[in-house]
Amino acid sequence: MDARIETTRFRVEGMDCASCATKVDTATRRVSGVEDVSVSVVNQSMTVKHTPDADLADIATRIGNLGYPTKPVRPSGSAGIDEVKGEPAVHMHGDHDDHDGPWWRSRKAILTGACAVALVAAYLLGRAVPGFGHWAFLVALLVGLVPIGRRAIAGALAGTPFSIETLMSIAAIGAVIIGATEEAATVVLLFLVGELLEGVAAGRARASIKGLADLVPKTALLADGDQIREVPAADLTVGQVVMVRPGDRIPADGEIVEGNSAIDEAPVTGESVPKSKGVGATVFAGTINTDNALRVRVTARASDNTIARVIALVEEAQESKAPTERFIDRFSKYYTPGVLLVGALVAVVPPLLFGQGWNEWVYKGLAILLIGCPCALVISTPAAIAAALSAGARRGLLLKGGAVLEQLRSVTMVAMDKTGTLTEGKPVVTDIVALARTDAKVLAMAAAIETGSSHPLALAIVNRAKADKAPIPPAFDLKAIPGKGVSGNVGGESVSLLSLEAATRETDIPADVQARIAAFNDEGKSVSVLLAGDTLVGVFAIRDEPRPDALAGLAALHDKGVFTVMLTGDNERTAKAIGSTLGMDVRAGLLPEDKQRIVKELQAQGHVVAKIGDGINDAPALAAADVGIAMGGGTDVALETADAAVLHGRVTDISDMIGLSKATMSNIWQNIALSLGLKAVFLVTTVIGVTGLWPAILADTGATVLVTANAMRLLAWKGSRGKA
Known part of the structure; x- marks a missing residue:
């Protein structure tokens, strides 16, 4: 074979x-x-x-x-x-x-409606012709019981003899035998109503994921030369260019190639303020173009875009069981046969050993079968986890399974990479020291000779000039000076932007300027020196700055009793400067294997470690950690290795992820207590004769609906950003 x-x-x-x-x-x-x-x-x-x-x-x-x-x-x-x-x-x-179609057209709804109509008809016929009441209720019972019984038999033949359908069928048939036909028919109707309500509640979790898929428009405007034609968004291929009109949703992940507009990313990221984006900026499928027409080059097929990856990861995660869920699954395999045994003992022992009435105790035994239905218990965990995974995905928090979601609540140490995790991952100009020229003039000269370069420091200077609206004049005779910098001619003047070492060879740097440069270096900032001819005219301090929410994110972790440490391959001075700004411990100059070793050392000290990173060099440590979390925009290797991902790169999302885990586990324990507590109460009241079949099935149905509704509350979880 x-x-x-x-x-x-x-x-x-x-x-x-x-x-x-x-x-x-x-x-x-x-x-x-x-x-x-x-x-x-x-x-x-x-x-x-x-x-x-x-x-x-x-x-x-x-x-x-x-x-x-x-x-x-x-x-x-x-x-x-x-x-x-x-x-x-x-x-x-x-x-x-x-x-x-809507839920009321489902097979469950139709069966429940038919059973209800039959029961009402039986009641009316019984009142009109009392002699036919028993038979009318028997017919009403069969309307609902026959489909249930068929499922019970099919389940037994397929290896599941102790199903809820089996318990229901035994209880209903037993009730008919002892003459409680009217009650049996009512119990079957209540059971079907419970199943229907359960299905409606479960549909809400499915609708949450369906809502994600619906964010992506079904059609796109493909720019084919000078022609614009409408095509299915699912058919777009990488490299094609689409036009996005103001008010339209962007049909695919892509890069803006023409136009500038504010993009509303709230449907995907939860960000309330639209982001201004221009040529070269990345945009996501499902976000909304608010201002001006854009042309966007597609960078991912429909099956690979951000929304599709989110859905795929959530679906995969929902198929993976948490430890608590696996325990309850194992428990329920013994629980249901145990319920059958207890019900049989209650029905048989008092009449046989103590001479009690058979009808009374068989009735109580049948009620116990209904009380013992395990639905509420076994749905308590997966319903909460499914709702939490869906809510997290809508906030850009992806978790690869219930086990990860459960583990996060136990995290005591978060080890974070610096570049791209705690910082933006791109240098910015933090300080400009202008000498003999204005700040705007110095910035314009530097931007002129750096325009067109893809070097991160060059981009930082050009971006600062654009942000400050400094005019960028044309530059000529541009040339790179290997290991030193760049030079060119601006307005008939020879201009060069050099490293400090190269600049000291070209001109004298005054003591007060040297002191400023030393201070910048102590703050972990790189320094570039601008010369006009051989005259010093300006100094630029450049650094990869912390993310705007880094301090708030670290504070939120500390408030939860979680320790933090920075693990970075960057040099110690730069790392400690950022660490000092953020108030956190720093381990610098690390290779990938060093990061992995430190994670294991922290685990040996008794910490449950979450490692946060976005690069290939973080992959070994992500894999070694108890929970590995990849930051948004990270490498595919980091995303594949990690157990979870923060799509939108917010440091506060790490704390939110732990908060979601704690909220979910709290919800699960509430559900377990609710389902078992109700069963315990009705078990006692049934044995002492206070309640019977109707309250028993209501206890099971009610517990199932309450547990599901409680779990669905997690769909409304917003995290810290929802509280702002």
Whole structure:
């Protein structure tokens, strides 16, 4: 047999809780050739690793028999036909509803409505013709119970005998046997109402991710020479140029090649103030062009743009289980059979050993079966994690799974790279010392000979001139002086911008200027000296400055009791200058293996370490840390190695990520306490005869809905920026 392993993704409709996922998982694993299965309730999808000869049609049929219509799908952006049914395959991204149309047209809603109508009709018939009441309620019961019973049988044949459908079917049939037909029919209706409400609540989490996909417009205006034509945004290829009109959403990740406009990034980043962007600036799919028409060169296909990567990472994360979720899954495998045993003992022991009435204790045993339904318990963790992952993604916080989300709350030490993490990653002119000329004149002369250069220091000077609106005159005879600087002719005057060492060879530098330069060096700033002929006319201090929110981000971490340290490959003087500004410990001059070693040393001291970085040299340390977090705009290597990513490069987002973890775990424990607490209360009241079948199913349904609603509160999480 061919030993190659293939991967197929399936669309599985109607899954609303972890119990559903368990049944689907178990049934799939029993198919010959299936090697591994990963089920996502939130995405209503299943990923199956299998041998080439595995029968995919059999997988779809088996799961369909459980009540979850299933078919294979292809990834978004790929071509091809569904090989199993010969139908056009469907896109995964942005397709998260379990049916077409509103929830009240779903199969669950139709079945619930039919059962309700049958129950009302039975009640009216019973009042009109009392002799037919029992039979009318029996028919009403069968309307809802037959589909439930079929799913229970299919589940038992597929390897899940102790399902909620099994408990429900036993309880309903038992109630009929002891003459409680009217109550049994009502209980079945309440069960269906609970399932429907559960599905509606779960749909909110799916809608959150679907909302991300909907940010990207469906069409784009392709600039083809002088012609502008409308094309599907999904068909755009790298290198094509699109026109974006004012008010339009940008259809793809790209780079502005013509125009200048304010870009509203709030839909993607949560930033409330639009950013002014011009030629050469990067723009993201889904953001809004507010002012002027732009031409944008596409830099990523639809399947690779920022939104698509966010969705893919969130979907992947939601299929990965947290430790708490795995524990509850294992617990529920013993819990449900245990409930059946307890229910049987309650029904049988008092009549057999103590001469109690059979009807009374069988009734109580059936009520305990309903109380023991594990839905609320098993959904408590995945619902909260799914909502948290979705909320985080909307704020630009990507976490690769529930395990990462759970681990973050325990972080005690954050080790951060300097360049591109704590700082902007691009030098800026911090100080200008003008001698014998005005600041504007000195800046204009320097910008003139640096225009056209891609060197970071040159860009810093040109950008400062543009920001200060200093006129940049034309320069001639430009030439680079290797290891020294650059020179040219500006307004008939020979001008050169040199390193301090090169400048001292060309002219004398006064003592007071030398003192200023020494002070700049102590602050970790690079210095360039401007000469006109052989006359000193200006000094520029340049440094990669801390991000605007760096101090606030570090303060937020300290407020949570988290320690911080800077790990950088930069020289010690520059690193300590930035560290002093930010008030943090510094380890400088480090190679990649040094960063990894220090992370391990911190772990040996008992710290749970999160490593933050954005470059290839951070990858070993990111991998070694308990949680590796890549900063936005980082290298692909850093993003792949990391457990999480901060897309928008805000230092405050690190604290927010930890805060999201703590809020999620708090929500999970609330859910567990709520589900088990309600069951414990109704277990006692049922045994002592205070409550019966109706309150029992209401306890289960109510707990499930309450737990799901509580978890969905996390969808509204905004982080520190939402509190501002």
